[in-house]
Amino acid sequence: MRDTATVPVAAAPVPLIDLQAQRQRIGSRIEAAIKRVLDHGAYIMGPEVYEAEKRLAALCGAQHVVSCSNGTSAMVMALMAWDIGRGDAVFVPSFTFTATAEVAAIVGATPVFVDVLPDTFNMDPDSLERAIAVAEQTGLKPRVVIPVDLFGQPADHDAIRVIADTHKLYVLDDAAQSFGASYKGRKLGAIADITATSFYPSKPLGCYGDGGAVFTNNEEWAKKLMQVRVHGQGRDRNENVRIGLTARFDSIQAAVLLEKLAIFEDECAARDKIAARYDAGLKGHVTTPFIRPDSTCVWAQYTIRSPRRDRIVAALGAKKISTAVFYAKPIHMQPPYRGFPVAGSGLPVTEKLAQDVVSLPMHPYLAPEVQDEVIATVCGAAS
Numbered sequence: 267m268r269d270t271a272t273v274p275v276a277a278a279p280v281p282l283i284d285l286q287a288q289r290q291r292i293g294s295r296i297e298a299a300i301k302r303v304l305d306h307g308a309y310i311m312g313p314e315v316y317e318a319e320k321r322l323a324a325l326c327g328a329q330h331v332v333s334c335s336n337g338t339s340a341m342v343m344a345l346m347a348w349d350i351g352r353g354d355a356v357f358v359p360s361f362t363f364t365a366t367a368e369v370a371a372i373v374g375a376t377p378v379f380v381d382v383l384p385d386t387f388n389m390d391p392d393s394l395e396r397a398i399a400v401a402e403q404t405g406l407k408p409r410v411v412i413p414v415d416l417f418g419q420p421a422d423h424d425a426i427r428v429i430a431d432t433h434k435l436y437v438l439d440d441a442a443q444s445f446g447a448s449y450k451g452r453k454l455g456a457i458a459d460i461t462a463t464s465f466y467p468s469k470p471l472g473c474y475g476d477g478g479a480v481f482t483n484n485e486e487w488a489k490k491l492m493q494v495r496v497h498g499q500g501r502d503r504n505e506n507v508r509i510g511l512t513a514r515f516d517s518i519q520a521a522v523l524l525e526k527l528a529i530f531e532d533e534c535a536a537r538d539k540i541a542a543r544y545d546a547g548l549k550g551h552v553t554t555p556f557i558r559p560d561s562t563c564v565w566a567q568y569t570i571r572s573p574r575r576d577r578i579v580a581a582l583g584a585k586k587i588s589t590a591v592f593y594a595k596p597i598h599m600q601p602p603y604r605g606f607p608v609a610g611s612g613l614p615v616t617e618k619l620a621q622d623v624v625s626l627p628m629h630p631y632l633a634p635e636v637q638d639e640v641i642a643t644v645c646g647a648a649s
């Protein structure tokens with residue numbers, strides 16, 4: 267007879283982000299909210315869309331919120347509202363999700379890649395200066411900088427603002443991973459000229475499909491953003507005042523977002539607690555995330571650094587614990603982007619980070635026992 271006690275029980279796989287755990291909490295409220303949309307039938311620009319915009323504005327303190335179809339179109343809308351195009355340089359980090367650089371190319375402008383800081387993984391202001399010099403030498407017109415608030419933490423917005431003002435650049439903040447975070451007491455959304463975010467399901471504030479929003483305190487830009495959102499429409503559908511897109515947020519996703527907004531603060535606090543437990547368990551074994559003392563983080567990812575990164579990934583993988591390497595191949599090294607300029611003296615930090623970062627499971631419903639298992643496995647593989 268087999269001794270069942272010696273048969274290892276296969277532990278349930280641990281996902282990086284567990285949306286089903288969240289659904290258990292608010293599933294019935296979400297189903298009721300979707301049913302309300304099905305009942306009233308205003309699938310496009312229904313009341314939920316306007317309500318979501320109002321709540322998002324209140325949450326971050328921005329005067330104008332224009333919801334839209336996703337985070338990528340949110341940034342494209344901003345660039346189109348500013349008439350960015352051929353011959354214009356748009357400064358972007360390379361250590362980010364592809365969309366940050368893609369949007370510059372989509373409007374016909376030139377992405378110019380900037381290095382990041384080794385501690386926050388956010389844009390390095392000195393590298394931005396060197397990138398502006400390269401753009402000018404190349405005959406490009408410096409127009410926009412897109413600092414990214416990576417993994418949930420704001421970039422150094424004051425330092426970037428000084429450079430942007432000196433060179434007359436617009437600041438378009440890519441807050442796709444960090445809506446809800448604050449910098450020097452102010453929430454993202456009310457800091458840059460225009461801020462874009464994404465409600466992709468796995469973002470800290472996600473819906474159950476695609477969605478996004480654009481934030482600004484400038485009324486004229488807000489008006490243009492609303493025009494771009496709907497085919498450059500003017501006063502009514504018989505008038506087209508500019509080239510636009512079809513980039514609306516839909517009512518069902520807005521209904522989902524409203525339910526998620528109700529628990530957002532609570533979820534951010536839960537992620538903070540999990541990050542603190544990781545910090546305590548992992549310190550001294552790997553490089554744990556550095557959060558600036560003047561900022562808060564909403565923990566889109568909990569990303570560590572270690573020279574033994576690949577061993578850590580394998581050890582966690584053997585226990586069916588998911589990890590992800592954001593970003594294993596920086597954008598400036600991807601084939602469609604290889605021809606675009608990079609900052610003077612290159613992107614050494616970006617290229618180094620690609621070798622040694624790894625993101626661990628992080629979501630508000632991660633059980634302490636599972637966390638302890640992750641910590642023990644990482645520490646074992648890192649030493």
Ligand SMILES: *Cc1c(COP(=O)(O)O)cnc(C)c1O
Pocket residue numbers: 336337338339362363365366414440442443463464465466476477478
């Ligand atoms: C997710 C993401 C985007 C794009 O958002 P979508 O809604 O998927 O288009 C842009 N930038 C960053 C940094 C992201 O993480």
